[in-house]
Amino acid sequence: MAQLDIRGLVARYNDTTVLDGIDLAIDRGEIVSLIGPSGSGKSTLLRVISGLLRPVKGTVSLAGETIDYGDRRSLRRARNRLAIVFQQYNLFGNMNVLRNVMVTPVTIKKRDRREVEAEARTLLEKVGLGDKLNAYPDELSGGQQQRVAIARALCLKPEILLLDEVTSALDPERVGEVLDTIKLLAAEHMTLLIVSHEMAFVRDVSHRVAFMAEGTIQELGTPEQIFDAPRIARTRTFVSRILGHRTAA
Amino acid sequence: MLAFIAAEIPRLFTIYNVILLAKAAVTTLSLSAVGCVVGLLCGTLLTLARMSRRRSLWPLKALAFLYIEIMRRIPFLVTLMTFYFGAQVLGFNFSPLEIAFVSTSVISTAFVAEIVRTGLQAVKASQIEAAEVMNFSVWQSFWLVRLPQAWPIILPPVFGYFVLFIKDTALASQAGVLELTQAAKILNTKGFSASLVYATVLLLYFVISYPLARLGGHLEKRLGTARHSRSRRTV
Amino acid sequence: MHYVLHYGQITPYIPYLLGGVLISLALSILSFAGGMVLGLVFAILRNEGGAAASRFVRGYVAFFTNTPQLVQIYVIYFGLPDFGILFTPFMAVLIGMTLNAAGYLTEILRAGLASVHAQELDAAETLNMSRLQTLRHVILPHLFRVTMPALTNQYILMMLGTSMAAIFGVEELTGRAFNINSTTFRSIEVFTTVAAIYVVVTFLATILLALFSRWAFRARVPVI
Incomplete structure (x- = not known):
């Protein structure tokens, strides 16, 4: 049974169809990356999965349980089992680092404060921010904020973690530190669904890669297949343009 | 003439009259303060109703919208007189002060609601989304995320409004409330020259309002986050 | 309690009240115009005049924006007669409102003037414009474009402010409400009707001013 099972997912933004029949199954411990041109629906897919945009058709199942996005209890249960890290970090500006990580487990999930605090400290230590517990988000660099955001997501103990272009808003020299943090998660067999433009990273870390365009998955395969021997022309053009661009730069 | 008026000064500032003026000044300040505190509470509720996304609440939303848009376009004097004479014809036995408190609250609710709305909307939607995907309820995200980020934006202009409103409360004298302007009228009828008593009261208003206005400006700079300085009233 | 509206x-x-609206409009338009002239002079003095002129303007603005307009008019109407200076109620209110408006308008216009960019002035200079031409073709259009929302807002507040003329016996909209109230004793009906008229008039004024400033200065003022 797949950890995350998406079938025939269709979503619209106003009158534009942004997801046009997505099928994707992710196994437990698997790492799947979504690549593709901007506007292809990668980030929208993550928004739909996490319930920020209601799908018009299709289903999303988490560990066998289909999420009913119209039902608050069902959505609540689903959100309890997943976590998302945003491109713009979205740390709560009014809370310091430690509180950002602890607030949901303690206040929303009603877990024991001391236990959560110990975990939060360990996680922040792990992402290299053990000395920034009392800092506020606006006192941190983008890379540091994003690592806090990852720690915050991990402290929710999600069954699957969604990463939405987590390095796109960062200065180039900050990208590495965040990618290294994600590699740590990969090594721990966390189930990850990643949207990224960092092709080298995607290739390195993913078990499977999906190329998206115009709201559909055009090609799905191992990193080797997608990057070295894409089956369709569109993937080839995209990959070669991006990789070519990278080498040129 | 000036010498004649100058000769009145020692007579004007007897202990009795100074106490009268001091009490009146307190009333002036409290009229504006009560208006703003009630305005902050009711204005927040109105804004919440207005910003609510629940479809079933649309009549409440429309009412909140109308209240805010309409009340800011009625002169304070007219609102005050509506309550003042309205209470009389309806046979309510309210004191002038109570009438004035109600009037200032009713008006400032509309003005403060707009300030509150600007502040609440200044909090990025992405912050609320982050809370939403972590299963915060609407109230939890309001109390834990939106409000704590909005109040530094809201407070300086509300304070600015409070200072501004101090001057408007001079109109409460028309309902017979013993605030500064009414105190001047009383002293005038006691035989002091109009020029002297009104100039004195004018000066008292200045002494109260000017430092507070400066403090407000300072507050706005310090809390800094305010993206739009809104200490002036906008209609 | 059995009160039937x-x-x-x-x-x-209603026609009598609408006649009052005309007086309210006259008061607000005249005092706004007077305040604009004074405000413009003060704003220029404040920005370009000497230290003494600048200090005077600062003091003027601080004084008039930190004291109630009502009491300012009391001083003019009841205080100045002590010195043999008498005004009709209308004139006293008009003068008071003008002086008061000048305080607020100086601040608005000063901020607007400060935003005229040095490059624009340089450009005017290279085009060999005279000072007056620069004022007419460069400074004033820019000034009105950027200050129009604040000026509109100020005008609306002044229109509402005219109601205090009633206290001095001017028979503008609120004054006429007092008159009707004392003959009919239909207080709630009278004052709510008058309130509604103020709402409508200020709404119309906002819309007209927005359309006007779009047309005249291409200023982006929201219609509502």
Whole structure:
């Protein structure tokens, strides 16, 4: 049974169809990356999965349980089992680092404060921010904020973690530190669904890669297949343009 | 003439009259303060109703919208007189002060609601989304995320409004409330020259309002986050 | 408590009230115009005049924006007669409102003037414009474009402010409400009707001013 099972997912933004029949199954411990041109629906897919945009058709199942996005209890249960890290970090500006990580487990999930605090400290230590517990988000660099955001997501103990272009808003020299943090998660067999433009990273870390365009998955395969021997022309053009661009730069 | 008026000064500032003026000044300040505190509470509720996304609440939303848009376009004097004479014809036995408190609250609710709305909307939607995907309820995200980020934006202009409103409360004298302007009228009828008593009261208003206005400006700079300085009233 | 609303008793007075609106409009427009002239002079003095002129303007603005307009008019109407200076109620209110408006308008215009960019002035200089031409073709259009929302807002506040003329016996909209109230004793009906008229008039004024400033200065002022 797949950890995350998406079938025939269709979503619209106003009158534009942004997801046009997505099928994707992710196994437990698997790492799947979504690549593709901007506007292809990668980030929208993550928004739909996490319930920020209601799908018009299709289903999303988490560990066998289909999420009913119209039902608050069902959505609540689903959100309890997943976590998302945003491109713009979205740390709560009014809370310091430690509180950002602890607030949901303690206040929303009603877990024991001391236990959560110990975990939060360990996680922040792990992402290299053990000395920034009392800092506020606006006192941190983008890379540091994003690592806090990852720690915050991990402290929710999600069954699957969604990463939405987590390095796109960062200065180039900050990208590495965040990618290294994600590699740590990969090594721990966390189930990850990643949207990224960092092709080298995607290739390195993913078990499977999906190329998206115009709201559909055009090609799905191992990193080797997608990057070295894409089956369709569109993937080839995209990959070669991006990789070519990278080498040129 | 000036010498004649100058000769009145020692007579004007007897202990009795100074106490009268001091009490009146307190009333002036409290009229504006009560208006703003009630305005902050009711204005927040109105804004919440207005910003609510629940479809079933649309009549409440429309009412909140109308209240805010309409009340800011009625002169304070007219609102005050509506309550003042309205209470009389309806046979309510309210004191002038109570009438004035109600009037200032009713008006400032509309003005403060707009300030509150600007502040609440200044909090990025992405912050609320982050809370939403972590299963915060609407109230939890309001109390834990939106409000704590909005109040530094809201407070300086509300304070600015409070200072501004101090001057408007001079109109409460028309309902017979013993605030500064009414105190001047009383002293005038006691035989002091109009020029002297009104100039004195004018000066008292200045002494109260000017430092507070400066403090407000300072507050706005310090809390800094305010993206739009809104200490002036906008209609 | 058995009070039945009788708006029917007010309807005959509607033309009388609308006549009052004209007086309110006259008061607000005249004092706004006067305040603009004073404000413009003060704003220029404040920005370009000497230290003494600048200090005077600062003091003027601080004084008039930190004291109630009502009491300012009291001083003019009841205080100045002590020195043999007498005004009709209308004139006293008009003068008071003008002086008061000048305080607020100086601040608005000063901020607007400060935003005229040095490059624009340089450009005017290279085009060999005279000072007056620069003022007319460069500074004033820019000034009105950027200050129009604040000026509109100020005008609306002044229109509402004219109601205090009633206290001095001017028979503008609120003054006429007092008159009707004392003959009919239909207080709630009278004052709510008058309130509604203020709402409508200020709404119309906002819309007209927005359209005007779009047309005249291409200023982006929201219509509502």
